[in-house]
Amino acid sequence: MSKKxxxxxxxxxxxxxxxxxxxxxxxxxSSPVQALTVRGTPEWKPLSNNAxxxxxxxxxxxxxxxxxAATVEAIxxxxxxxxxxxxxxxxxxCAVFIDRQLAGAYGGSERLYMHGPFQDGTPxxxxxxxxxxxxxxxLGLGALNDHCRNEHGATFAELSAEQRDQLLTQLEGEExxxxxxxxxxxxxxxxxxTMEGFFADPLxxxxxxxxxxxxxxxxxxxxxxxxxxxxxxxxxxxxPVSIGGRPDWQA
Amino acid sequence: xxxxxxxxxAVVVGLGWAGAIIANELVDAGLKVVGVERGPWRDTxxxxxxxxxxxxxxxxxxxxxxxxxxxxxxxxxxxPSQTALPMRKWGSFHPGNGTGGAGNHWAGITFRFQPExxxxxxxxxxxYGADSIPEELSLQDWGTDWSEMEPFYDAFEKIAGTSGxxxxxxxxxxxxxxxxxxxxxxxxxxxxxxxxxxxxxxAETAREMGYQPFPVPSSLVSETYTNPLGVTxxxxxxxGFCTNYGCANYSKASAITTVLPxxxxxxxxxxxxHCEVLRVTTDSDGRRATGIVYVDxxxxxxxxxxxIVVIAAFTFENVRLMLTxxxxxxxxxxxxxxxxxxxxxxxxxxxxxxxxxDKNFNPFxxxxxxxxxxxxxxxxxxxxxxLGFFGGGSTRVTPIGATPIQARxxxxxxxxxxxxxxRATVDNYASTMSIGCEASNYSSPNNYLSLDPTYRDRLGRPxxxxxxxxxxxxxxxxxYVTEKTAEIARRMNPREIVASPxxxxxxxxxxxxxxxxxxxxxxxxxxxxxxxxxxxxxDVPNLFVVGASAFPQNPGYNPTGTVGALAFKAAxxxxxxxLRSPGEMIST
Ligand SMILES: Cc1cc2nc3c(=O)[nH]c(=O)nc-3n(C[C@H](O)[C@H](O)[C@H](O)COP(=O)(O)OP(=O)(O)OC[C@H]3O[C@@H](n4cnc5c(N)ncnc54)[C@H](O)[C@@H]3O)c2cc1C
Ligand code: SF4
Numbered sequence: 001m002s003k004k005x006x007x008x009x010x011x012x013x014x015x016x017x018x019x020x021x022x023x024x025x026x027x028x029x030s031s032p033v034q035a036l037t038v039r040g041t042p043e044w045k046p047l048s049n050n051a052x053x054x055x056x057x058x059x060x061x062x063x064x065x066x067x068x069a070a071t072v073e074a075i076x077x078x079x080x081x082x083x084x085x086x087x088x089x090x091x092x093x094c095a096v097f098i099d100r101q102l103a104g105a106y107g108g109s110e111r112l113y114m115h116g117p118f119q120d121g122t123p124x125x126x127x128x129x130x131x132x133x134x135x136x137x138x139l140g141l142g143a144l145n146d147h148c149r150n151e152h153g154a155t156f157a158e159l160s161a162e163q164r165d166q167l168l169t170q171l172e173g174e175e176x177x178x179x180x181x182x183x184x185x186x187x188x189x190x191x192x193x194t195m196e197g198f199f200a201d202p203l204x205x206x207x208x209x210x211x212x213x214x215x216x217x218x219x220x221x222x223x224x225x226x227x228x229x230x231x232x233x234x235x236x237x238x239x240p241v242s243i244g245g246r247p248d249w250q251a
Numbered sequence: 252x253x254x255x256x257x258x259x260x261a262v263v264v265g266l267g268w269a270g271a272i273i274a275n276e277l278v279d280a281g282l283k284v285v286g287v288e289r290g291p292w293r294d295t296x297x298x299x300x301x302x303x304x305x306x307x308x309x310x311x312x313x314x315x316x317x318x319x320x321x322x323x324x325x326x327x328x329x330x331p332s333q334t335a336l337p338m339r340k341w342g343s344f345h346p347g348n349g350t351g352g353a354g355n356h357w358a359g360i361t362f363r364f365q366p367e368x369x370x371x372x373x374x375x376x377x378x379y380g381a382d383s384i385p386e387e388l389s390l391q392d393w394g395t396d397w398s399e400m401e402p403f404y405d406a407f408e409k410i411a412g413t414s415g416x417x418x419x420x421x422x423x424x425x426x427x428x429x430x431x432x433x434x435x436x437x438x439x440x441x442x443x444x445x446x447x448x449x450x451x452x453x454a455e456t457a458r459e460m461g462y463q464p465f466p467v468p469s470s471l472v473s474e475t476y477t478n479p480l481g482v483t484x485x486x487x488x489x490x491g492f493c494t495n496y497g498c499a500n501y502s503k504a505s506a507i508t509t510v511l512p513x514x515x516x517x518x519x520x521x522x523x524x525h526c527e528v529l530r531v532t533t534d535s536d537g538r539r540a541t542g543i544v545y546v547d548x549x550x551x552x553x554x555x556x557x558x559i560v561v562i563a564a565f566t567f568e569n570v571r572l573m574l575t576x577x578x579x580x581x582x583x584x585x586x587x588x589x590x591x592x593x594x595x596x597x598x599x600x601x602x603x604x605x606x607x608x609d610k611n612f613n614p615f616x617x618x619x620x621x622x623x624x625x626x627x628x629x630x631x632x633x634x635x636x637x638l639g640f641f642g643g644g645s646t647r648v649t650p651i652g653a654t655p656i657q658a659r660x661x662x663x664x665x666x667x668x669x670x671x672x673x674r675a676t677v678d679n680y681a682s683t684m685s686i687g688c689e690a691s692n693y694s695s696p697n698n699y700l701s702l703d704p705t706y707r708d709r710l711g712r713p714x715x716x717x718x719x720x721x722x723x724x725x726x727x728x729x730x731y732v733t734e735k736t737a738e739i740a741r742r743m744n745p746r747e748i749v750a751s752p753x754x755x756x757x758x759x760x761x762x763x764x765x766x767x768x769x770x771x772x773x774x775x776x777x778x779x780x781x782x783x784x785x786x787x788x789x790d791v792p793n794l795f796v797v798g799a800s801a802f803p804q805n806p807g808y809n810p811t812g813t814v815g816a817l818a819f820k821a822a823x824x825x826x827x828x829x830l831r832s833p834g835e836m837i838s839t
Contacts, residue, residue: 050300121336125327215673221305224490226489
């Protein structure tokens with residue numbers, strides 16, 4: 001394959017940059033986006049668009065303050081408690097997962113339509129909050145701790161498991177009104193992100209040791225069940241595997 | 252100001268299923284074609300790989316392959332008394348972006364509409380009486396018929412390698428296929444996929460009850476297949492990361508796995524990616540399209556003059572481009588005049604969940620379009636006399652792969668977190684299945700598309716506004732077909748069932764289907780349609796608008812088999828009719 005050749009016929013390589021690469025209109029750009037003219041045999045590097053973002057679980061909090069992180073850990077530990085089925089959401093890394101998500105494109109709603117006017121609609125019209133996930137956590141965690149200090153004289157993380165469960169139940173049922181943020185806007189994003197962290201590929205910082213997949217019997221990042229599709233109503237006994245492999249591959 | 256580029260014979264806007272098919276046909280007919288696509292160029296080898304495509308967070312939760320709402324979205328309301336608000340995150344539907352369009356992350360179920368569908372109003376009036384159709388429905392005929400459509404369905408299935416079993420060949424009915432389908436000139440290109448447990452169990456029960464189950468026709472190929480363009484696909488492996496994901500196996504048919512690899516190598520074609528089309532340009536009296544204007548990723552505007560303009564940008568953008576380009580007259584629901592935006596319709600999605608104690612469905616084994624279905628309660632396959640509604644649905648079990656962020660069924664009354672939640676999640680993960688009933692949605696004068704008066708995209712252009720709710724007809728139909736589905740579910744003897752007929756109002760939050768249709772419909776009468784049966788715009792003979800936007804209403808089937816067939820039909824119209832007398836409406 002030749003390198004660059006604007007006039008080449010299809011046998012050659014005729015991808016050329018049509019236009020500049022100003023960032024003016026890039027949409028949630030995490031990789032450079034450019035208008036291109038494609039002709040002939042398209043140029044690509046295998047997997048070039050397929051890189052997976054590595055999450056460094058040891059790097060310290062990227063978005064949360066230490067206090068916020070302690071509160072989030074105290075929440076995810078109750079949303080997913082340790083029991084005979086699995087370790088807790090905290091031990092599974094859900095707080096680390098949420099921290100890394102908030103530090104990335106998701107946290108700033110980069111890919112979403114965020115133009116006003118922002119106004120309340122019917123429930124069917126969906127989430128109309130002007131707050132990004134980062135703001136939802138910052139405001140919500142602060143307001144939750146304010147509430148706990150007023151009512152219980154302690155931060156959320158300092159409360160007992162029973163007290164925390166009760167508070168979470170009250171948030172879910174909107175029996176508590178938080179200052180600065182709609183209670184449900186806060187509760188729902190925390191619940192959603194906690195479950196994402198527990199069940200997503202461990203690559204993103206949660207689901208440590210594929211704990212949730214083992215618990216469910218979900219085999220994870222496998223891609224070929226042709227030998228199994230007609231083995232009905234049978235325990236197939238798969239050990240899960242993640243995009244990053246399995247611990248026993250690293251021996 | 253837009254910089255004018257050298258003219259071309261034809262410009263095609265959007266390189267999803269419809270655009271890629273038409274572009275390829277026109278290039279083969281000797282035309283010089285430019286394809287303009289707002290998203291990136293996608294190729295299986297660089298975009299989708301076995302090692303990393305199995306990522307539920309990235310593809311399903313964060314919607315990596317979908318159009319970003321920051322680039323363009325819609326506003327929605329249930330009726331004209333409400334203020335429409337923007338869909339800030341995709342919920343009800345998942346529009347695509349980039350070459351292949353929504354066809355990269357679609358599920359692959361590939362039905363043909365039935366012969367009666369193309370003359371639905373006439374058919375119902377003949378069967379149930381001249382005044383049997385209620386006022387609230389604006390059903391109409393398509394201006395074409397089965398004999399004209401069948402060859403193009405056949406052409407699309409051969410491009411896609413569609414797997415399935417014929418139930419009705421012109422030579423006679425076939426056991427094991429769908430007895431309700433229109434007569435086919437040939438069988439499916441590849442045999443049906445093998446079936447997981449839940450569809451097998453469903454089919455056994457349905458058969459015992461006297462129904463005629465068949466493998467759901469699927470553009471996930473069941474064996475190695477080389478299509479007429481010379482592009483080869485590999486067999487589906489039931490990986491279960493299918494709907495909302497790209498396929499790493501070249502098994503799921505999409506424009507990038509079936510058409511574009513051949514097309515891009517042809518001399519007369521060139522694709523411009525990351526270029527978003529803003530409008531169609533016309534001459535001063537609006538009777539001739541002169542080309543299109545697009546904006547590139549650097550914000551520069553370009554005018555591409557063309558002799559023929561084809562818009563294949565998916566229902567929403569097809570209609571928005573027509574409204575922003577002043578093509579046709581915008582529909583007004585109070586006067587019921589105008590056709591641009593008229594007869595928008597959706598799909599009425601119903602389901603029944605079955606919780607068992609003694610079964611292991613291995614629900615992670617699945618594919619967007621593997622499963623078994625019945626059609627006894629679809630469309631007009633059953634007698635509607637005295638029922639108080641028209642329409643029906645495709646009843647089927649299609650396990651798409653239970654990935655655990657989203658697929659964690661628990662019985663009603665289960666908490667959403669805590670130890671009891673966890674216990675129920677584990678107990679039900681492998682032993683739960685569901686039966687879907689994807690039902691018709693019949694157009695109504697109150698459901699339509701228009702430009703939003705308030706909300707604008709990043710370029711300052713009005714968003715498309717959807718005004719939509721389910722009609723009483725459709726809500727009654729939903730109750731009926733869901734009860735029929737629940738009867739089958741109960742016969743399967745689970746511990747518990749949960750029947751969920753679609754209820755109003757239309758809710759933009761939960762995913763229902765991306766089968767948004769109408770708004771620029773086809774027909775024989777310019778008073779009630781925007782394009783003729785060749786998808787040629789009335790009064791603008793060199794402009795063709797192609798896609799599900801042309802459906803006058805939506806039957807109880809997925810749309811893409813028909814979108815593909817219409818793309819071939821439009822190409823046939825251009826090549827075999829229009830080019831013989833350019834600048835005129837095709838009259839045959
Ligand atoms: C999750 C999911 C599951 C589905 N499952 C099924 C199924 O099982 N069976 C079925 O029949 N159908 C299914 N569908 C629907 C199917 O994907 C669509 O019917 C089909 O892709 C429509 O093809 P199209 O070419 O009309 O539009 P698209 O495939 O959307 O292609 C349109 C192209 O136009 C481009 N475009 C849009 N606007 C512009 C602009 N202004 N300028 C330049 N380019 C533009 C887009 O980026 C896109 O690439 C599913 C869809 C989704 C999202
Ligand atoms: S289920 Fe089959 S068609 Fe779908 S992504 Fe997996 S291998 Fe491809």
